[in-house]
Each structure stands twice: as structure tokens, then as C-alpha cells.
């Protein structure tokens with residue numbers, strides 16, 4: 001009886017939390033398909049329209065270039081960060097170098113510095129390099145933010161792979177790089193993929209640095225959202241449409257991660 | 272020519288001394304079996320030869336060349352790992368093929384060779400499975416096939432047959448023996464199986480706590496164990512060892528009197544193998560006590576006799592029968608080897624014929 005009650009209590013709590021979490025998202029998705037006059041009503045009784053999406057992609061909003069910026073910055077960041085981080089993670093996992101723990105801590109500790117503290121030095125640096133408002137600057141900054149995190153994450157996956165197969169491969173005549181290519185990468189692949197997607201999401205959502213370092217040419221989607229707060233008021237329906245554009249790729253990736261995440265956890269050598 | 276020479280090698284894990292300083296030479300073409308209880312450093316020794324474990328001090332030479340700093344891949348070794356070390360993301364075929372692939376053997380030759388090996392270890396039908404879809408014994412055979420698929424300078428085999436059923440183990444043992452005869456490759460082999468050690472080895476190294484306590488031919492190890500440890504470790508069921516003393520050419524302990532040719536001495540341990548004892552008719556026998564247990568092994572019966580505080584075991588005829596607790600008498604067979612050891616040092620005192 002009592003147990004039954006707690007069971008129901010738990011369910012009610014879960015539902016409540018889901019509602020609180022999902023409400024803004026549901027609201028955004030609905031508003032994205034509303035006409036301006038319906039934007040402020042909570043009624044579900046409206047005529048859906050795709051007009052908002054057309055508007056945000058045309059002048060003066062030009063969401064298209066922001067999408068391009070976001071995609072480019074996130075993709076290039078992943079393409080550079082993940083291979084480098086994989087090699088670093090492998091070294092941290094397998095080689096007993098003096099001071100390894102300290103070095104690893106040092107790399108991770110960069111994550112403890114609040115972004116606001118370093119955003120101004122970055123701004124000044126990129127100004128003197130004349131890289132302000134370029135994708136290059138954003139890629140560099142994101143690499144700095146994301147790489148330590150990805151190293152840490154991939155190291156976890158590589159730590160979980162037993163060294164037996166690697167040793168066997170070395171005896172069979174494989175060089176260290178061959179071992180990494182033939183044995184480690186295939187076995188760590190689910191983990192590396194998961195980390196890549198994480199890395200992509202982090203970069204995709206990065207806001208503070210993009211806001212400070214870009215002005216017009218290199219504006220990314222999250223920063224672009226701010227421009228819908230005009231002197232004519234907040235254009236909620238357009239902001240929602242743009243919001244949908246930001247969220248959908250992340251949703252898709254989250255789904256992919258979910259599938260591979262469990263694979264990443266269960267992959268491992270056989271005795 | 273692939274003689275393996277371990278010169279004053281030592282291995283420490285932090286403060287733990289796994290293999291204390293010692294030397295060992297494995298002759299070219301020799302089949303050396305490492306024998307010893309669990310945790311005595313057999314795997315560690317092999318891994319040092321393979322280059323997977325750094326040696327704390329000393330030198331390793333293969334064919335006269337110091338190879339301390341050579342990575343495993345340049346040592347031209349093939350190894351069967353105790354825990355297999357298969358490639359879980361590759362099929363059985365790819366697993367066996369991998370060493371050949373790394374050496375640039377062409378596709379056709381590889382396919383043929385893999386098929387041969389798979390047939391040899393009776394895995395021909397499972398080539399397209401992954402290791403996770405195999406039983407323990409099948410995995411072990413994949414590991415074995417992967418090691419013998421090419422001809423290296425040295426084979427290292429860490430209990431390569433431990434997981435196979437009795438029948439397959441005998442077949443594989445014969446395969447390995449034949450392979451060694453055919454290729455003459457220097458082999459270091461770890462096993463717990465006495466039969467394997469006896470049948471395969473050119474020489475056996477008995478290890479204890481990292482130290483080689485006796486290195487000799489199987490025959491010699493069996494016939495003349497150098498100390499109590501080897502005496503108790505080699506042979507199944509193990510040698511009967513009884514504490515006592517020698518007086519007037521007679522070894523005496525409770526219920527036991529065996530003539531020996533040794534000067535009077537206290538603190539002596541006598542050793543007699545079960546297969547060198549026979550059941551005697553009456554109380555004039557050397558060993559008298561009560562029957563404690565009978566175990567039929569098929570071709571013989573293990574007779575355990577209790578004399579005072581000690582138990583002795585003899586291998587008697589398969590049809591021997593007697594009630595438990597009945598008086599029982601044993602006597603060394605004519606020509607039986609009586610081993611005598613010093614209690615305090617454990618060292619062999621003398622080997623005398625009865």
C-alpha cells in the first residue's frame with residue numbers, strides 16, 4: 001500500500017518535472033508556426049504557417065549565413081579537436097610519463113576558469129591579430145574550450161579498453177601507430193563518436209565568446225537570436241523559428257548519442 | 272639460431288619483488304617448460320622476454336643480441352597469452368590473419384595459411400565468428416592458431432591448452448610437439464599440467480616465488496628433485512613426504528621404517544612416490560597403518576593410508592578392495608627411489624636405491 005503510494009508519487013514528480021522542462025520547448029515549437037498576432041496567446045487554436053521560417057532566412061535577418069557560420073565553426077572544431085584529443089587521451093591512458101597526473105590535471109583545470117575572466121584578453125588578442133569577427137577566431141576559442149573536455153572524455157573510453165589486445169598486436173608485429181589504427185580506434189569508435197557529438201553540441205551552443213568576438217560576418221545562431229530583440233519589441237515568433245533551427249540538429253544528435261552511448265559503455269575486449 | 276639468454280634479470284613492481292635477480296639460458300631450439308604455483312612469476316618472465324614488461328635490471332639477449340630496448344614488434348616473437356588477447360572487433364579469420372597481414376604476406380597465401388591453421392586447431396567452421404561468439408576453449412584455440420600461423424624466432428606460450436577438454440588437449444599437445452619437431456623453434460611454455468610438462472619439455476624450470484629452484488630434464492626433475500618444494504610439486508598425486516630421523520641405517524617415523532643408506536641424522540624428510548609403493552601382505556612391511564580412503568582412477572586405485580598423524584598414498588591395482596579403517600601395509604617396490612631431504616633447508620640429502 002505504502003509502496004504503491006511512493007510509486008505513484010515518483011511518477012507524479014517525474015511528470016511535473018517533465019512538464020516544467022518541456023513547456024518552454026513546446027512553447028517555442030508552437031510559436032515558431034504562429035502568426036505574429038497569435039504569438040502571445042497560449043491557445044492551441046491557431047492557423048499554422050511557415051512564413052516565420054521564410055522571414056528569418058531573408059533580409060534583414062539572413063539566418064542562412066548564421067547557420068553557415070555555426071555549422072562551419074562547430075564542424076571544423078570537431079575535426080581538429082577530436083583527432084588531437086584522441087591521441088592525447090591515448091597517451092594519457094597508456095604511457096607512464098613522469099608528471100602525467102599533474103599534466104592531466106593542468107589540462108582539465110583550464111575548464112575551471114570562468115569564461116568571463118578570459119573573454120576580454122581573448123578579445124584584445126584577436127583585435128591585435130585582426131581576427132575579430134572571423135570564424136577562425138571562433139574556431140580557435142572553441143578549440144581551447146572543448147579540447148580538454150574531449151581529452152578527458154575519450155580517456156575514459158580508452159581506459160575502459162583492456163590492454164591485452166594491444167599487447168597481442170605489438171607482439172604480432174604492429175607499431176604503436178598501427179596498434180592505434182587497427183586495434184584502439186575500432187574499439188574506441190563508439191566512445192570517440194559520442195565525444196565528437198558532445199564536442200559539436202558544446203561548440204554549437206557556445207554563446208559568450210561568439211557574442212563578444214563576432215559583430216556581423218561571423219555571427220553564430222545563438223548570438224543571432226539576440227537580434228530578434230528589436231526596438232519594435234521582441235519578435236517572438238521569429239525568435240522561435242530560429243530557435244527551432246538551433247534545436248533540431250541537437251535533438252537529432254542527442255538521439256544518435258543515446259544509441260551509441262550504450263554501445264560505448266558495453267564495448268570492450270573479450271577474455 | 273635463437274638462443275635466449277636472461278642475464279641477472281630482476282623485476283620489481285614498485286616495492287614488490289616479482290622475479291629476483293637470476294640468469295637463465297634457453298638453448299636454440301629448446302622446448303623449455305616453466306612450472307610453478309600460481310603467482311610465482313611465470314607470466315612475468317615471459318612478458319619480459321616478449322618486451323611487454325620492462326626489466327628492472329639485467330639484460331635479455333636473443334641470438335646473442337642485447338634486446339632490452341627493442342620494442343616487442345622487432346623481437347620476432349609469437350605468443351599465446353594466458354588471457355588470449357584476441358581482437359574482439361575482428362573475426363576469427365582476421366584474428367589469425369593479422370600477424371601475416373602485418374608482414375605483408377599476400378592475400379592468397381594468407382587465406383590458404385589461415386585455413387590450414389584453423390583446421391589444425393579444429394576451428395575451420397568458425398572462421399567468420401567474432402571472439403565474443405566463441406566458447407573459452409575455442410577462443411584459446413584462436414589464440415594458439417594466431418601464434419603458430421607464422422614461424423618466429425621464439426614461441427612464448429602461456430598455458431595455451433589450459434581451457435581445452437582432456438581429449439582436445441592431448442590432440443593439441445601432439446600437434447605442438449610435432450610443430451616443434453618440424454620447425455625447431457625455441458619455445459618457452461607455461462603449464463600447470465604435469466603431463467604436458469613431461470611430454471613436451473626438453474628441460475623444465477621449476478619456479479617458486481620468482482626464483483628458478485631447479486632446471487633440468489623432465490626425467491631428472493622427476494627422479495631427482497633438488498629440494499622438498501620440487502619433490503612436492505612434481506608428480507600427481509604428489510610424492511609422500513614424511514618427517515622423521517635416520518638411525519642405524521633405518522629411517523624411522525611413527526608406523527614407518529625404511530632402510531636407507533645415510534648416516535644417523537635428525538630432521539630428515541623421506542619422500543616416496545605413490546607409484547613406487549605397493550600393498551604388502553602383513554605387518555612386516557615398511558609402512559603400517561589403517562586404510563583411510565580408496566579412489567579408483569580407472570587404470571589403478573589410489574590407496575590412502577593413515578599412520579599416526581601422516582597420510583601416505585600408494586597407487587595400487589585397480590581391483591584392490593578393502594574396508595576403510597582396516598589395517599593396511601605398504602612397502603616400497605623393489606628398486607624404488609627413496610628421496611631424503613633435510614627438514615631445515617629443504618635440500619636433497621641423497622638418493623638411494625632400496
Ligand SMILES: Nc1ncnc2c1ncn2[C@@H]1O[C@H](COP(=O)(O)OP(=O)(O)OP(=O)(O)O)[C@@H](O)[C@H]1O
Pocket residue numbers: 284287289307308309310311312313314315316353
Ligand atoms: N602489474 C603488476 N603489478 C604488481 N604486481 C604484479 C603485476 N603483475 C604481476 N604481479 C605480481 O607478480 C607476481 C607474479 O605474477 P605472474 O603473473 O607472473 O604469475 P604467474 O606465475 O603467471 O601465475 P599464474 O599461474 O596464476 O598465471 C604475482 O605475485 C603478481 O601478484
Ligand SMILES: [Mg+2]
Pocket residue numbers: 313314315353429
Ligand atoms: Mg600466469
